[in-house]
Amino acid sequence: MTDAEAEFNAFVAARTAALSRTAYLLTGDHHLAEDLLQTALFQAARHWERIETAPEAYVRRVLYTQNVSWWRRRKYAESGLGSLDVAAPCAAPDLRLTLEQALARLTPKQRTVLVLRYFEDLTEVQAAAALGVSAGTVKSTTRQALARLRTLAPELSELIGVTP
Amino acid sequence: MTDALRDELLRMGEAAPPAVVPRDVWDRGRRARRRDRVVAGGAVLSVLVALGGLGVLLAGPGRHEAPPVSSRSEAVPSVIHHVPARLEQLPATGHDVAWDPKLAESDLAIGRASVAFTSGERPLPVVITAADGAYHLLKLPGWVGSNIASGVVEGGPLALSPDGRQLAWGWYDPRTLGTDKKGVVAAGVRVADLETGKVRTVGLSGGHGVAVGTIRWSPDSRWIVWYGAETDVWTEGQAGSTHLVAGRIARGATTSELVGLDRAGSEQLVIDDHGTVSWTTDSGWESVDREGQSTDVTDVMSGVPGTAAAVSPSGRSVALATGQPRQDALFFRWVVRGLGGGSDLVGRIETVPEVLHAKLPADRYPEGATIEPVGWADDDHVVTLVTAAHDVRRSRGGSDWTGGETSLVVMSAPGGARDSSYDVVARLARSDQGDGRITAMSVAVDLLDQPTRDFPAPEWPWSDERKVAVYGGIGVALLAAVVFGLAYRRGRRLL
Incomplete structure (x- = not known):
């Protein structure tokens, strides 16, 4: 080796x-x-x-x-959660299912931007660099993704908060 | 932005089981990398071929001739390349291996040279010219280095003079080579003036012919010392010897004067500007001057495994070769030492032998290195080939491999220069599979009073495999260009 x-x-x-x-x-x-x-x-x-x-x-x-x-x-x-093999313990299972279902209905582009911004904790500039796009694109995509989440799952408003 | 969303995503992520990564992902990745390189190489080559062809067409006849190069640009190349073994021509029965006739040069008026070496298992001579860094695969008349007799004595019978203007080699006459074991083969040393192409022949007699094994020049390029085997049989298919001999040849001479060796061995002899020949013995040092006066110093080399390799211009110091890796370079020299006056009113001085050590850079050679001196730049600086003992991976990004390679180094001799120095001035390119091994390298050290120069790498005729790869690569390159274009467009549409 x-x-x-x-x-x-x-x-x-x-x-x-x-x-x-x-x-x-x-x-x-x-x-x-x-x-x-x-x-x-x-x-x-x-x-x-x-x-x-x-x-x-x-x-x-x-x-x-x-x-x-x-x-x-x-x-x-x-296709949402149908293919998940393993259920994991979660503090708020109902909420998680709803969020996962809602995320599944976003475009990969929107979903990716949300993961970068809120899971990877990247700034708009860092996310833009990682994706090879402009910071403005990241900002607008984030706004669109959150708005769509609110539309798809109004019950998630508390989780999502106001539009950044 | 909400912290709640972040927390929820974290919980979702934590719930994901680790993905299974196949064990062969590395191998598949490397295979893909190799394919990438083939495709990229083919694409680049096809473009170069196209551009090159266009250039030739545009240049027209005669325009490709290189402009004359001034002598001030003469230099030792910064990189010395191997010669592919495929350029050798397999010998017909009764003949020695030779360079491809389409490439071999028989006109020796090639101009001042910077480096000479032998290449391959049945070594053939190569000379690099100083003005343009061009490689010349020479057809030296009577070259003995590829003959069966070269196996009876160590070394390579090729040496470039320190000034780069003369080339000496071991020679024999194939016409005198027969099947009769009692036959005598005409052999000896030949010296070519590389500026005029004139060849001087020095015949050697002894036994059934003298097969020259090694040749060394004096620092002033006037004297030659050779070392060889007096054969007791030398035919087309057989050669043997039990008697090793040596001799010195003066400037312009066509005869050689034998130097008496006390014993058979693998000594590398050196000769100074006065014609004094020296060599190491098992534990000592021995010299014979032009008058035949012998100086035999015993035990000075006790415990030091070195062989003589290059004598300084003043003749006082000798840089020793080391066959085994060491952390230092060895030198032998005579030092003048004052003695106490004792009861005499006048103090006395005497010269005493001394072995000196010069440390090699430990960071460059942590496992030590072997040393093969090739000459002296001046009386305080030796020019030597240094080969690291093992591959050493340097830390810079993990991709810079320097270990194991052979470098041409100008280093200060201990006790000479005021400031110790160690300068790598050139290196041997890493050899590819199919390259001939470089041996018996000699360097025009007089050219090292100026920096080495980056000459273009030699362009050898393409191998059949390469032609197939390149011409096939043109097609693949076009395909790759289309694929790349599509991928690029897709990448731009990514987000």
Whole structure:
């Protein structure tokens, strides 16, 4: 095993759990999340010489962009929670189901922006850099996504709050 | 923005089980990377081929000739490249291996040279010219280095003079080579003037022919010392020897004067500007001057595994080669030491032998390095080939591999220069599979009074595999360009 392969394997072992969470939130489906993460890690292995100093940033960027790309390519119709294999304990299960169902009805673009802004805690500028778009695009997409959530699930108003 | 939304997303994320990552994802990624490189290489090459072809068409006949280069631009190249073994021509029965006839040069008036070396398992001579860094695959008349007799003595019988103007090599006459074990082969040393192309032949006699193994020049490029085997059989298919011999050749001479060696061995002899020949013995140091006066110093080398390799211009110091990796470079020299007057009113001085050590940079060679001196830039600075003992991965981004490579270094000799120095001035390019191994390298050290120069890498004729790859790559490149264009457009539409 080469040093590079060992470094890659160490990175995968250390970061798979965290990256899985992001992939799941981006896709809303465990199997799709697994495919998405595998694709991102495959790309990381492919370009390891270039990204080995900061592989996680690269992998996350692939997750974000690939998710949108898949949707565009396949015209994928998201199907909510039906495909979830495992139910996880949650403080507010009813609320979570509603949010997940509502997220599933957003476009991948809107969903991705929300994940970046509220799960990854990126600023608009950081999210824009990660997605390769302008900060204005991130801002408008965020506003549209939250507005759509409110429309789809008025009961989530308290969770979502006012438009930023 | 709401903290509640963030908290809820965090809870959703925590509920997601870790994805399964197949074990072969690394291998698949690397395979894809290799495919990328082939496609990209093909695309680049196809563009270059197209541009090159266009350039030739536009240039027209005669316009490609290089302008004359002034002598001030003569320099040692900063990178010395290997020669692909595929440029060698497999020998017919009864013949030695040779360069591809379409590439071999028999006109030796190539101009001042910077580097000479032998390449391949049955070594063939290569010379790099100083003005343009061009590689010349020379067809040296009678080149013995590829003959079966070269196996009976160590080394490579090729040496470029320190001034870069003369090339010496071991020679034999194939016409005198027969199947009769009692036959005598005409052999010796030849010296070419690289500016006029004139060749001087020095015949050597002894046994059934003398197969020259190594050749060294004096620092002033006037004297040659050679070391070889006096064969007891030398035919087309057989060569053997039990007697090693050495000799010195004066400037312009066509005869050689034998130097008496006490014993057989693998000594690397050196010769100074006065024609004094020196070599190391098991534990000592031995010299024979032009009058035949012998100086034999014993035990000074005790415990030091070195062989003589390059004598300084003054003749006082010798840089030693080390076959085993060490953390230091070794030097042998005579030092003048004053003795106490004792009961005499006048103090006395004497010269005593001394072995000196110069530390190599530990960060560059943590596992040590082997040293092969090739000459002296001046009396205080030796020019040497340094090869790191093992591959060493440097920390900068993890991608800069320098270990294991051979560098040409100008370093200060201990006890000489005021400030110690260690300057890597050139390096051997990493060899690819199919490249001939570089051996017996000699350098025109007189050119190192100025910086080494970045010459273009040599352009060898394409291999059949490469032609297939390139011409096939043109098609693939076009396809790749289409795919890239589509992917680029899709990427721009991403968000």
